[in-house]
Amino acid sequence: MTSKPDAPAVETGMLKPIKATEVFRKYESMFFFVVLIILNAFITPEFLEWGTLRNTLVQVFPVMMVALGMTMVISSGGIDISVGSIMAISGATTARLYVTGVSSLGLEPVGLAPALACGVAAACMCGFLNGILIAKCKIQPIIVTLVVMIAGRGLAQIILGELSTSLLFTSFADFGSLRIGGVIPVQMLIVVVIVAAMIFVVKKTNFAKRVEAIGDNRRAARLVGINTVWVTVGVYTLCGLLCSIAGNMEAARISVVNVGSLGLLVELDAIAAVAIGGTAFSGGKARIMGTVFGAIVVQLVTIIVNMNNIPDKYSLLFKAVIVIIALWTQRKK
């Protein structure tokens, strides 16, 4: 607004008038979070209990992992709707190697660690492929990931060789329902570690700055020498990695890999979590804690519905309303 060649210091230290809407935009996910906590505290029996918190965090785990990856993708100005299929591919790869083996190659079932490593690698490769098609071949992210979403379930089934493989009574399934010290679910520990790592990445690394720059202005990013192709590939690969954590942990927890249902529709909840969390869909700053609370908000909606015997369809409506409010407050002035 102003140009003051003579008086550069005039504005320095001037108080910015803070607007209520801006505060709301910034802490929107916290707002929904608090509202839902209060609402739940009144209407849901036994809500303010350790067990509910534990349930919430365990159930929200896959959505939260995927949403963290989605946050980075959206920060770069893209979108990834193939996340659910990548979860299925990753779980299928792990289960095939760990339980079934590949008889045509004379491959006996292998141990958990190598099987998991392959599962993670498969998901990363899917993310890598997404990134290459988007950045190098310049195809729209929504198209590329739609293709991978559709093709992915088929691929997962080819990898698994059947529709579902049971992990019941395996040490992998035990790990999925492990409670550290009999109290803290292993998922909670993973969430803490991953969220801390993601916060570090976003706050401290060049990578995140470059992702944000690409999301904010891709042309300008190229012209300051950012390698937009590899940064984009990196973002989608990171998203793939987080999908693999989501897919494998969820498979272990429910002790089955079903290529039809593992990760089904997770992209919707993940995108909702990012929207509520305040990361702009046009690209820009990644808000990790926003997404964390956004994911919990999405889950709290589900919990209200489940624990109060409300039909599931209302939870979908409720989520839709929250997402609309979130996006409405995000809109450009």
Next chain:
Amino acid sequence: MTSQLANEDYLLKMKGISKSFPGVKALQQVDFCVKPGEAHALMGENGAGKSTLVKVLTGIHQRDNGEIVFDGNSISPANAAQAQHAGISTIYQELNLIPDLSVAENVFIGREPRKMGFIDWKTVETLAKDILDKMGLEDVDVGEPFTRQSVAVQQMVAIARAVSISARLLVMDEPTSSLSEKEVGILFDVIRALKKKNMSVIFISHKLDEVFEICDRATILRDGRLVGEYPMQDLTKLKMISLMIGRDAESVLERKREAADGLGDRQAVMAATGLSRGRKTREVSIDVKTGEILGVAGLLGSGRTELARIVFGDHKQESGQIKVNDKPVSMKSPGDAIRLGFGFCSEDRKEEGIFPNMSVMDNMTMAILPKLSKAGVLSQKAQREVAETYISKMRIATSGPDQLIKELSGGNQQKVLLARWLCKNPVLMILDEPTRGIDVGGKSEIESIITDLADKGVAILMISSELEELIRSCDRIAVLSEGKKVGELNAKEISEDGIMHMMAHGHDAREDVHDE
């Protein structure tokens, strides 16, 4: 401030108007008065507060403080419609009329004369014709769609509409920017006619000639504050500029870089030979030496920007070679050029320069992240130090390193973008229209930054449409036309005529042979 006429009748009296936006005080205690039947110029650099003041007046922004008295009544328009109802109409550059309706319909839209409940089209057309005739537009067919008319006619129609809704005050924001000289003449005739009918006009324009031709008085703003109100006859152009930028105008306009001696002996930092790409760049050879400012002149579409993009590695040349310090280089992307020590400021700051939603600090350090980090982990302390250094060094008007760059004025944004490369100690800066869209004061500052840089030994390749700017700053000027280099002028030969002649005739003015 000449408010001795306090008891004289004013049509409009704005007193003590203040308006703040986040981080910016756009207007501070501004007074602005318009007499009936006068054309009043509202002057100031970009960002001085002219548009904000007009927007407060026309209800688009709400003032924080102050009073508006219009025609004896205190008003607070909440939107443009209310302002219009009060008698204040605005003629924008981009006209807000409906393109597919006819001229007549546009004049009367929303208040068509009716007969028995139906719109009386005949009367509409007769009345419209009448109004336009009075404005000297006898040739216009009022039944034709609005879009078929020239911009000038469209503008007249907008004025006609304002006149017919009995507006008392017309606000014209850059009304002549898309008009030909002849059309400007017609417009001014209309304004004079309006003045005779005791209508007042607020006239905003960057073109001083026009202001002096049509206006009676001028109010000058600077940095959101009132500088003063002057009768036109008390002002000269130079004085007006000095008041607008708050500094002696001569020093701004007449400074000319002293031609550095002995540049010819220095080694070329970058030398390109026979660069070609498509039709836009054909066999262009240029070189820039240490501490030299090479200007690139040419009309729009002459291939200036394309040349810059090839040199910066954004586009790949189809043939030709680029040497840096006498070694041939191959650049696949801007990243490669940056590693060679090149920097580039695009002509399109908004689309290709700034990261609008990122801070000044992030914008400034985006090209030197590896330098400020260890193993990919960024030191925010180092980042902040760099930002603070350059904010004070380049006198960037910002509330601090954390302010979003989009909140800065164009000139300050450009300074941040220059700092982006300066903090990298570039060997070659490629500047495409570095002062475009920047007001007079900002321009001179940026020009002096550029010449300082050259004095420190940085080679500079500068593209500009403003010949004066090139003449002031450059040591040598290459002229492009239709993708080809048509000639070069050295410091002693540089003149506006010389460049124009080359651009126009496509070859070197001094000799009739040109190198192809």
Next chain:
Amino acid sequence: MKKVLLFVVLGIVASALMVSCSKGPSDTSDSKSQPDDGKTVEGPRVAYSSVGDPNPWFLAFSAELEKEAEKRGFNFRVTHAQAKVEKQIADVEDIVVQKPDYLVLGPVETKGSADALRIAKKAGVPVIVVNRDIDGIAGEDFVTKIYSDFEWIGEKMCELVHDAFPADAKEIKVVELHGTAGGGNTIGMQKGLRKKMEAYPNMKIVSSQPGNFDRATAMKAMENIIQSGVEFDAVVGHFDEESIGAIQALKADGKKTGSNPAEGEIIVVGNGGTKDGLKAVKAGLYHNIVSVTPYYAGQVFDAIEAHAKGEELPEYIRVDDIVINKENIDEHMASGF
């Protein structure tokens, strides 16, 4: 360059679509190849329109039909509706064009799939309804209905829960994880369970939540029931997947499941006979299973042959199910689907 890529991408999409359609929920042979390949059987032609839900039960049933058809010299083909009524209707439209001698229909929905009956009737193809109930009149819209007696299964599950507790148990609080709402099997089991409960005044249902025949859904429902603080002694699952989801959730919460309520073990009873279900019974975590056998292809073809000979058929042919418990688990282990 870009065009090539576009083709590659389109190729990937196309192949993926083909995989997901043709593979469907079956790794038995491709649906079309059977009648078309060289060894085409000359016998009567039977087409099966399967629910095609990605559930192992349907795979087992369809495989069993195919085996039986081959044994008896029938020409057999199958289509998978992927649990979508519209797909089933389209499948049946395609099937009747080829005028098979019989249509075996596993309805996706009780009401929605009734349209398929009309299409077949118009084309003059007699229908044998299998797996679940459908709206229609026997002898008019279809020949007969053949499937498990779900009401009986519900009653049996109730009885098994009751018998797991000492006769003088004051109160037996039951959690029900039911199947997809509106499905004929869900309705039958819910009805049977409640009907039988009238005979046992000490039993009551404290919570009934949808498990949708799916492990993950049932697990979430169970976790939330545990958390809501409802006290219960037994869980009834409408399918093994739901029972196992419940067992997993209880295990994660540190609760024991088994056959001994005296030691605080929760009694889990369900309907099914899947491999995982049988494994859980063997491991002592899953008290009893009332089977819902997919192995009744014999009865289906018996009915077809009888109808072909002009015999009168009852409007409903019951498929018999059994109780699988710790004692007889070993002999049933191999029958898991």
